[in-house]
Amino acid sequence: MSYIKKITIVLVIANITFVNAQKILTKEEAIQQALEHNYGIKIAKNNVEVAKNNASVLNTNHLPTVSTSAGANYNNSNQDIVRQDGSATSETGAETKSYNASVNLNYTIFDGLGRKYNYKQLKETKNLTELQARETIENTYLEIFDFYFQVAQLSENTENLKSALQISKSRLERAKYQYEYGQNTKLEVLNAEVDVNNDSINYINAKQQFVNAKRNLNIVLGVSQGVNYEVETDVVFSKLLNLEALLNKAKANNVVLMQNDKNITISKYSIKANKAGFLPKLGLTTSYGWNKSINPSTSFLAESSTTGLNAGLNLTWNIFDGGSTKTRVANAKIQLENQEILKEQQVNIIENTLTNTWEDYNNKLFIYNAQQQNLDTAQNNFDRTNEKYKLGQVSSIEFRQSQINLLNAQNELNVAKYNAKFKELELLQLSGEILNIGF
Template identity: 55%
Template sequence: MKKQSFRIVQILVGLVFTTLLQAQNVVTTNEAISLALDNNYGIKIANNLIEEAENNTNILNSGFLPSLTGNAGAVYNKDSGRTEFNNDFDPRIISGAESSRYNANINLNYTIFDGLGRYYNYKTLKETYNLTEIQARETIENTIVQLLTVYYDVARRSENFGSLQTTLDISKDRLTRASYQFDYGQNTKLDVLNAEVDVNNDSINVINMRQSLVNAKRDLNFVTGNTISNIFEVDTDIDFLLTLNKDDLLEKLKQNNVNLIQVEKNIQINEFTIKANKSGYLPSIGLTGTYGWNESNNNLASIVGFTTNTGVSAGINLTWNLFDGGGTITRVKNAQIALENQKLQKEQLILSVVRDFENAWDDYQNKLTIFRVQQDNIRTAINNFQRTEEQFKLGQVTSIEFRQAQLNLLSAELNTNQAKYDAKLAEIVVLQLSGELLNSAF
């Protein structure tokens, strides 16, 4: 009767647990990536930097437009004075004489030619914008890698939690069986105590794994900008891109690797910098224009009492810095050295990235092999446990032998889970290095 009641409770608990799982939101990798792209703060900052770089490439920041300035002023005087004449006239005394002057003008300045300096500066701004886009792509790639690392950690812990929970259920069933057998005198109290110890140990493992799973889910929610509901599950199904070709990826790496593209953009920027610095060797030609208005209200001491002037003036000027102390020559030489260093760094980076790809590819293949071996191992462990369980129920093996088979199965499950997600993360590294991460589905 007790055994029947216990089985009913187990069934009810299982139904409730299944209902809760079904009610929870299952977040897929694509959904998590989409949430991260929309809400991750690092990506938001990168997008703002792109917008700033785009503003810098606007015609308003190019130097090709003229400058227009307006000036105005007013002066007020109140003077007192005494004037004496040489021809014996009486002195002339002025007290509190007021005068005022007003002026306003608009000045136009436009550089027609500056040795092509602003042209190459503008080209530099364009390439800087392109570089900022590549840097934003790098931020996105790193965020996706971080997201998938956390996501698959949640998936691994979820599967581990299920394995540990199953192990605990088996231990509880064994404790119930041992208790019944003790009640009917079929075994000793020692078997019951051993079963209780195993239940307690398994319970502790479940509690610890549950907490680590909760923490991992918080990490995943953090990467997505805290946009996932508090109760959610992840998809534990893994598909490997087994059609990947090493030679194809290696060729794409040289064209699409984000670090190599950034170095290439920096080289182009430095080439424009050299040309912009060389503009110091050439003259600068500019146009100037002014429209002005002046008004003067003079005091009684002046011969002219009131004047008003308006006028337009225009001119062209040429400036040629024939020698600036060697500053331009030094800047050009240093920019050429910097360009040469960047080309050397590119060659070094190519060797480094190719080496990293070779290592990542071998690591990926190795982890796939380990995962396949673990799959074979878990099938063996399941078969061994099932046979041991049947013999245990028939009393042909001891509880210690049964426990060992149970632990072997648990170890095989945990190792298989670890191997599966290690292989998937290794695959992600290969895709990132080859520049194919954003073109792949997970």
């Protein structure tokens, strides 16, 4: 069996895998699957739920505590007693029994405003966790599109290689006919066979890369849907604002800067919560209880029982705690200053990154348009060369070079297209708009 026939059999088997690949995984479906199944997003959502639980009034000491207790005691002892009048009594095995039960309530009326600002801290921490989840989703968006565009690019490259293979096969058949009729040499046939073999190998490798890219995309989506699907290859570029407008949007909506703002707010509340140590605390304690005791004959009372309410207020003021509160407040102020410095640093980083990305985006758009012109030129050149080759006016070497130039132009256009679109998505993320993109 000839090598070309072996290659043909391999290609037929490979095509069986894709013959039913009619399902289109759209960009919207990919995003929706990731929001439901991506592992990182699931964890981020769970972290938000934990933060919500922590920010509940049930976790801030604003509510009173209620407890109940009950007990019983038994004592058996030998007793010898002498009364004030001089009489004496002795009893062996004197038993004493006591019982008690109570319901207790404790409530902190005022704690120096500490719990108030701790509660506000927890609320802001919950908001910070939501922003962290949003950042995870934004990063996942970019990761999804990165893998999605890889699949799309390999899809188009595979189709281009398939078309190139068909052209090479047609050229081989033409060379065989011409050789049979004495119109060319065996060398032309051998050259055509080599090109068919090379194109077949490239096509098989491209199909394997295509399948592998789909599996990688499935991992990011968090689903097990096999590889029997296609993706969209059309790309629509958004009409972005100018650089200044994007910078303004970034300062207002960038998720990292918004997290910096939350950290600053949390630090301010931390200072106020620590200052609570300078103020007094007022608490309420109350209980409703029942007590009963059964005494031996040596006791003045044979039996007693009490039921009633007990309540009280307690005021504590730690006039001097060794300086620990002062130290905590000072450290909290330093932490606030650090957060403000980090915010200033992050603003500079984002401005610089956004400016660089903006320029890179415009360069990639220019490259994309230039590659489109290159493709038009390469296609025109190939069409002309193909006609001349059929008329015997150009050699097979010139034809092959024209074919390779066309394939390279097609692949380079695909690379430029997806590079430019991905850079646009990076701009949208920096400006805080990636979650609002349309497809």
